[in-house]
Amino acid sequence: MRRFTQRLLFVASVLLGVAGVVGCRSSEQSQRSEHSVTIYVSTDRVFSEPVLREYETQTGVRVNAVYDTEETKSTGLANRLIAEKARPQADVFWSNEPVRTLVLKSRQVLAPYRSPSAEGIPAALVDPEGYWTGFSARIRVIAYNTKLVKGDDAPRSVFDLADSTWRGQVAIADPRFGSTSFHVAALYATAGDVKMDDFFRRLKANGVRIVDGNSVVRDLVARGEVKVGLTDTDDVNVAIEDGQSIAMVLPDREGLGVPVMPNMVSLIANGPHPEEGRRLIDYLLSSNVERQLAQSEAVQIPLHAGVQGPKNIPAIETFRPMTLDYTKAASRVEDVTGRLAAILGL
Amino acid sequence: MQRPSSRTVVISIALVLFVACCLLPIAYLLIIPLGSGTIAYGDLRLDARQQGLLRNTTLLGAGTALLATGIGAPLGLALARVPFTRKTLLRVALAAPVLLPPYIMALSWTYLGGTRGFVATLVGSDVIAEWTYSLPAAIAVLSLVFYPLSMLAAEVAIRRIDGRLEEAASLVAPPHLALRRITLPLAAPGVLAGALVIFVLAVSEFSVPGLLRVRVYTTEVFTAFAALYDFGRAVLLAIPLLVLCLVIATIAVTIVGERHVSTNRGLDTGAAVLADWRRPAGAAALATLALALALPLLVLVREALGAESLRGIVEGSGRAIANSLLFACIGATAVVGVAVWLGYARARARARVGQLADVLFVFAFAVPSTIVGVGLIGLWNRPGLLGAVYGSDAMFVLAYLARFVPVAALAIAAVTRYVPVSHEEAAAVSGAGWLRTMTHIVLPQVRLGILIAWVIAFVLAFGELGVSILVAPPGEATLPIRIYTLIANAPPSHVAILALLQTAVVLTPLGILASLISRRPSPRAQGLPNEADGRVAR
Numbered sequence: 059m060r061r062f063t064q065r066l067l068f069v070a071s072v073l074l075g076v077a078g079v080v081g082c083r084s085s086e087q088s089q090r091s092e093h094s095v096t097i098y099v100s101t102d103r104v105f106s107e108p109v110l111r112e113y114e115t116q117t118g119v120r121v122n123a124v125y126d127t128e129e130t131k132s133t134g135l136a137n138r139l140i141a142e143k144a145r146p147q148a149d150v151f152w153s154n155e156p157v158r159t160l161v162l163k164s165r166q167v168l169a170p171y172r173s174p175s176a177e178g179i180p181a182a183l184v185d186p187e188g189y190w191t192g193f194s195a196r197i198r199v200i201a202y203n204t205k206l207v208k209g210d211d212a213p214r215s216v217f218d219l220a221d222s223t224w225r226g227q228v229a230i231a232d233p234r235f236g237s238t239s240f241h242v243a244a245l246y247a248t249a250g251d252v253k254m255d256d257f258f259r260r261l262k263a264n265g266v267r268i269v270d271g272n273s274v275v276r277d278l279v280a281r282g283e284v285k286v287g288l289t290d291t292d293d294v295n296v297a298i299e300d301g302q303s304i305a306m307v308l309p310d311r312e313g314l315g316v317p318v319m320p321n322m323v324s325l326i327a328n329g330p331h332p333e334e335g336r337r338l339i340d341y342l343l344s345s346n347v348e349r350q351l352a353q354s355e356a357v358q359i360p361l362h363a364g365v366q367g368p369k370n371i372p373a374i375e376t377f378r379p380m381t382l383d384y385t386k387a388a389s390r391v392e393d394v395t396g397r398l399a400a401i402l403g404l
Numbered sequence: 405m406q407r408p409s410s411r412t413v414v415i416s417i418a419l420v421l422f423v424a425c426c427l428l429p430i431a432y433l434l435i436i437p438l439g440s441g442t443i444a445y446g447d448l449r450l451d452a453r454q455q456g457l458l459r460n461t462t463l464l465g466a467g468t469a470l471l472a473t474g475i476g477a478p479l480g481l482a483l484a485r486v487p488f489t490r491k492t493l494l495r496v497a498l499a500a501p502v503l504l505p506p507y508i509m510a511l512s513w514t515y516l517g518g519t520r521g522f523v524a525t526l527v528g529s530d531v532i533a534e535w536t537y538s539l540p541a542a543i544a545v546l547s548l549v550f551y552p553l554s555m556l557a558a559e560v561a562i563r564r565i566d567g568r569l570e571e572a573a574s575l576v577a578p579p580h581l582a583l584r585r586i587t588l589p590l591a592a593p594g595v596l597a598g599a600l601v602i603f604v605l606a607v608s609e610f611s612v613p614g615l616l617r618v619r620v621y622t623t624e625v626f627t628a629f630a631a632l633y634d635f636g637r638a639v640l641l642a643i644p645l646l647v648l649c650l651v652i653a654t655i656a657v658t659i660v661g662e663r664h665v666s667t668n669r670g671l672d673t674g675a676a677v678l679a680d681w682r683r684p685a686g687a688a689a690l691a692t693l694a695l696a697l698a699l700p701l702l703v704l705v706r707e708a709l710g711a712e713s714l715r716g717i718v719e720g721s722g723r724a725i726a727n728s729l730l731f732a733c734i735g736a737t738a739v740v741g742v743a744v745w746l747g748y749a750r751a752r753a754r755a756r757v758g759q760l761a762d763v764l765f766v767f768a769f770a771v772p773s774t775i776v777g778v779g780l781i782g783l784w785n786r787p788g789l790l791g792a793v794y795g796s797d798a799m800f801v802l803a804y805l806a807r808f809v810p811v812a813a814l815a816i817a818a819v820t821r822y823v824p825v826s827h828e829e830a831a832a833v834s835g836a837g838w839l840r841t842m843t844h845i846v847l848p849q850v851r852l853g854i855l856i857a858w859v860i861a862f863v864l865a866f867g868e869l870g871v872s873i874l875v876a877p878p879g880e881a882t883l884p885i886r887i888y889t890l891i892a893n894a895p896p897s898h899v900a901i902l903a904l905l906q907t908a909v910v911l912t913p914l915g916i917l918a919s920l921i922s923r924r925p926s927p928r929a930q931g932l933p934n935e936a937d938g939r940v941a942r
Contacts, residue, residue, distance in 0.1 A: 096878040103889040122879030125889035127869075137629055137774070138874050141781040145791065147878060161633050232614070234631040270614035277896065283518055300895050395631050400453065404619060 094120040095334035096147060098135040101154035101321055105292070105356035112350070113341050119334060124148070128236070128271045134158070139167050139326065148326045149335030152342065154196070155237045159322040160388035163189045169327035171336055175343035178362045182382075183320050192320030193343050194351040194358035195374070198241045199306040201279045201294045202286045212307045213286060216245070216314075220260035229267040229275045229287035234395045234404065237272060237290055241317050242398065243390040244382050248314055251397075258401045268402060280304045290319070291371055295357040298370060308377055315380035320361065321351075411838040418745035422813075425742070425805040426768045429779025433639050450644060457621040458644060460539060461607050464620060465652070467543035468550060468606035469599045475692060476551035477595050480558025481587070482685035485678045494689060495559075496911070496918045501696040502552040502863055503910045505884065508903035510545050510612045512700040515707060515896070517541075522703065537617040545616070546606050548696040553605075553860065554598040557815060560853045561594025562587060564822035579678070596656055597818040600762075601811050604649055604770045621645060622772070629774050642772055649770035650763055657759045701907075707900035718905060724886040725909050728866055731797065731882065732910075735804030736862035739812050742805065743861075744854060747816030748846070752825070762817075765810035773870025776806050780875050795877055803871040808864050812857045819853030820846070859914065866910050883909060 099106045103125040110121045126135045136158040139151060143165065151168070153159045162168050163185075170188035183192030200219070202212040213219055219228045231238040246254045267284060269275055275287035276294055280302040294306045308316045323342050325335050341347065348360035357368035367373045398404065408416075450458065479498055488494055501509070516522045517536035524531065535541055565587060573582035588595075610622040622645065628638035678685075750761040780802060784794040793799070823846055831841040847854070869884045876885060887902045894902075 094879075098878075104894060120879070122877075124876065124878050125881075125885075127873065127885075127888040128891070134630055136633060137635075137778065138781070140633060141635075141778045141874070142785055145785050145787065147785070147795065165633070234627050239631060267617070269617065270611065274615070281518065296895060392632055395627065399627075403453070404623075 093118065094122055095149050095331050095338050096122040096124070096329070097150040097152055097338060098124045098126075098139060098148045099152045100126040100135055100158060101152055102292070102356070105351060105354055105358075106152065108354070109342070109347055109350055113338065117337070117341075119337075121338070128273070136162060140165055143167050143327075146326050146329050149329035149331045150338050150342075151324045151326060153322045153324075155240045155319050156190075156192075156322055156384045157240045157243070157388050157391055159190045159324055160385055161391075162324065167327060168324045169329075169332075171325040171339060173336070173340050173343050175340045179343070180361060183361055190322045190324045191339070191343055192322055193361055194348050194356075195318045195320040195361060196237070196356075196358055197291045197308060197371070198237065198317040198319065199289060199291055199294060200286055200309050201276060201289050201304055201306050203279050203282050203284075203303055204305050205303045206282055206285045209305065212305075214307060214309065214312075216288065216309045217257055219266070219286065219288070220257055220264050222264065224264065224286055226265035226267075227285040228261070228264065229269055229278045229284045230261075231272045231275055231289070232268055232270055232404065233398050233402070237319055238288065239391055239395065240319060240387065241288070243394050244317055244380060244387040245314070246394050246397075247387045247390050248380060248382065255397065255401060258398060262402050266402075268404065276304065292356045292358065295368075295370055296355050299355055308372065310380070311377050315378045317382070318359075318374070318379040321358065409838060414839070415745055415749045418742050418749070421742050421805075422746055422809055425802060426809050429776050429783055429806055430768070430771050431779075432782045433635065433775050433779040454621065454624060454644075457619055457624060458648065460613075460619055461621040461645070462648060463539060464542055464546070464609075464613065464618070465603045465607035465648075467540075468546040469603040471543060471547035472551040472602045473554045473595060473599045475547060476554025476556075476598070477558040477591075478685075479551070479689060479692065480555040480560075480595075481562055481583075481591075482678075482681065482689065483555070483559045484562035486681050486685045487679055488682065488686065488689075492918045496915050497693055497697065498555060498689060499552040499859075499914075500907070500911055501549055501700075503867075503907050503914075504549065504700065505867055505887075505903060505906065506546060506549045506609060507611045507615065508704070508899070508906075509549050509700055510542075510615045511896075511899065511903075512703040512707075513541070513545055514615065515703050516699070522706075539618050542613050542616045542618045546609065546612060548700075550602045550605055551692075551696070553602055554595065556856045556860065557598030557601075557818065558591060558595050560815075560819050560856050561591040561822070563852065564594075564819060565590045579680075593821055594818040596659075597814045600653055600656055600766055601769070601814065603652055604766060604811075607645060607649065608770065608772060625772055626774070635778060638772075639775060642775060645772070646767060646770055649766055653763045653766035654759075657762045701904070704900040704904055707896050708904060709897070711895070711897035711901055714901065718901070721883065721886060721905065724881050724883045725905075727797075727800075727880060728883040728909065729913065731800040731804070732862050732866040735801045735808070735865040736858050738801055738805055739808045739861040739865070740816075740854060740858045742809050743812035743816050743857060744847070746809070746813040747818075747857075748820050748842070750813065750817040751820035751823075758817075762814065765814050769807070769810040769814075773807065773868075774874070777803070777871040777874030780806060780871065784875075794875075797877060797880060799875040799877065800872060800882065803875050804861070804865040804868065807868060807871060808861045811864070812861050815857040815860060816850065816853055819850050819856075823849045862914075863910065867906075 097110065099110075106125070107123065110123050113119070114121050124135060124138075135151075136153075139146070139148060139162055142148070146167075151159065151162065159168075168189045172188045173191060176184055176191045179192065183195075185191065200213050200216070213221075213224065218224070233239055233242045242254075267278070269278065272289040272293045275289040276297050278284045279287045279289075280297045282303070291306065294304060297304045310316060323339050325332065325339060329335050345360070345362045345365050348358070348362055348365045351358040352360050352366060352368040357371050359367055359371060359374050361374070482488075483491065483495055483498075514521065514536060517532045518524070521536070569586050569590075570582050573586045577585070607620075608622060610620060610626050613620045614623065625638050625641045625645065628634050628641050750758055750765075753761060780799070781794075784790050784799065784802070786794070793802075827845050827849075828841050831845050832838075836844070866882075867884055868882075869888055872882055873885050873888075876882070881889070883906055887906060890902060891899045
């Protein structure tokens with residue numbers, strides 16, 4: 059009996075200790091929440107975290123950030139926002155491509171907010187209803203290996219990738235996810251279903267490699283496993299800065315136009331700290347943040363006029379962006395996903 | 405009215421916790437599409453493409469379970485019966501591959517075997533790239549990650565076998581026949597439990613097949629969530645996957661059946677030591693270590709050396725490391741705390757009930773982690789006390805309970821079946837209550853199995869991502885969350901460093917634990933009565 063009592067007391071002590079640790083951590087969390095704002099971030103953590111830490115330093119407001127993985131590693135924060143809709147935990151959503159934001163708008167997860175910091179951003183990149191505002195854009199590019207492909211010989215259009223010249227030497231990320239899903243939806247919305255279905259059939263026949271992310275495309279091109287690939291500016295720039303044998307071409311400057319993907323920031327409907335959320339949005343849309351993102355390895359293109367753009371990337375005024383209705387493009391995602399699954403054998 | 409017995413009370417509590425933690429989140433997500441009336445039952449019909457994907461998934465799961473068992477079970481036999489020196493160190497090293505994230509292991513293999521990989525560079529031409537990106541490669545990679553689960557399950561099962569049976573058999577038959585006719589059949593339930601867990605883990609994978617360009621059905625479920633944001637459709641698409649796991653589990657439990665695995669002897673009754681096998685077993689262990697651990701680690705280290713600065717990458721990971729260790733410890737303890745009673749109940753259940761329990765455990769474990777995560781959000785993200793829990797670190801522990809109680813229960817049930825019922829009957833006749841019998845008779849005999857279940861739960865909890873990323877309180881993260889959110893757009897050298905960091909972090913406490921256990925003198929060394937007579941060593 060005595061030994062049983064001793065063991066019972068030991069177990070109870072351990073449980074109390076654990077409860078104490080967890081309780082202290084919960085108390086610390088609730089104290090922090092008094093001057094805090096919660097943001098869910100789909101933009102790559104390596105780029106977004108310094109921006110948010112800077113906001114903390116400047117304002118003294120604690121930023122509780124929830125970051126996302128690559129789109130093929132987990133199902134992402136957009137699903138979390140949808141699941142939490144009845145009782146939101148987040149105040150702000152920062153997305154690195156339009157599709158997620160527009161899905162959330164259609165599910166009534168977002169609230170309208172017109173930030174004064176949005177002044178100067180082109181009207182095409184601001185939601186007329188105020189549910190999202192674009193800033194710091196990326197571009198979809200064709201990356202090529204500089205040891206295997208001369209600059210003059212690199213493909214100039216997305217449609218060139220279906221040429222026999224590049225048979226078995228093209229990589230793209232899975233078009234069902236992330237920025238590639240936005241790109242293909244934009245192409246379908248702009249060029250039409252017949253042309254795009256034919257293109258992807260020819261691409262498939264040309265032996266395209268479909269891999270699980272833009273960074274994998276970049277790595278395959280940089281290592282020379284393929285000669286060219288479709289990816290994003292920030293992915294390629296990381297490799298360029300790392301000294302790898304890779305460069306990029308802005309596609310369709312003469313044709314459809316270059317696909318531009320802005321970051322988008324939105325206020326969450328019924329979030330716990332709406333005022334702090336609005337202030338954070340004002341900060342993210344400021345010229346300072348665009349300058350910071352332009353000068354980082356993210357090489358994101360400022361949308362405010364007069365903000366110095368990133369090195370290695372042409373300024374937005376120097377090329378013709380794809381004329382695009384983002385809402386229309388986002389609405390094509392489900393249909394295009396089904397078409398490509400069949401055409402590409404996904 | 406007669407008071408319920410302590411056995412009824414304890415097992416009922418465990419059942420209630422299992423239903424609340426493991427089944428309710430799944431049920432909640434089924435209710436949404438049913439309640440909204442938006443179910444398109446046509447989604448349950450698989451087209452030809454989806455049938456092909458399901459075939460691939462089945463092959464991936466079955467191939468991985470078979471190959472991992474083929475590697476792990478003999479190693480488990482060797483650890484149980486061969487007198488290695490430094491056995492604890494060997495066991496920890498052989499178990500280490502399961503600590504590495506499967507995606508990172510697959511990545512290291514592509515660095516090794518890709519078109520411009522290490523092998524191609526060494527040989528001067530691309531000889532194995534085509535094999536590197538294939539279904540057999542995915543099976544091989546996953547097998548090299550998951551074989552430790554089979555190894556640990558097999559070792560525990562074999563160590564529970566009365567060595568006198570093998571000795572008696574060896575008097576009349578050669579060793580290999582004794583192995584085939586006595587040892588392996590008695591170890592089958594434990595080995596099978598390990599194989600089932602591996603099957604479910606393999607069919608749940610989509611990032612490794614994705615990287616190796618193998619099209620699998622699990623991606624369909626993932627697409628419904630990640631590309632289409634359609635929970636109802638994702639749940640419906642998960643049903644064929646769950647049916648597949650249920651079919652495999654039913655076939656497996658039918659084959660093994662309710663074999664009588666215990667004798668009237670107690671534990672640790674002098675195993676038949678296979679001293680003659682030391683050299684070949686040692687060579688096999690070293691070869692496995694070289695292929696499954698040394699080679700991937702070397703590749704990762706080679707990539708990591710390309711980083712300019714270690715500090716920037718590791719800095720800021722302190723809290724995530726502490727979170728992972730703390731919550732994995734608490735989670736594994738909570739998981740085993742519930743699973744030990746469920747496992748006991750399953751081991752003592754009648755044949756049909758027991759088989760049904762096995763199938764239910766496999767079902768609960770096979771549910772995709774995203775479904776569990778979204779279900780947890782729906783259940784806990786509510787006003788009041790539930791909401792207070794939702795915003796706290798307790799959600800990590802709830803996530804681990806939801807995911808891993810079934811697998812721990814399977815593992816503990818397998819080892820509890822080796823404990824003779826006659827021991828409990830003898831204790832009851834002597835006047836001991838059920839709780840006293842459990843704490844003094846049954847649990848001491850299965851303590852190794854409980855420890856292994858704790859280790860498996862700890863490893864799985866530590867590496868858990870799918871549910872954690874959905875329920876982590878804002879501002880908090882575990883190490884896998886931090887790593888996977890950082891590797892998006894990080895150079896390969898940074899990815900390698902973070903993977904090595906995770907391995908070191910989880911290997912260190914396990915190594916210390918194993919070292920502490922191995923230093924405890926055995927009862928015989930202490931001159932205490934051994935357990936062969938059924939008395940428990942004090």
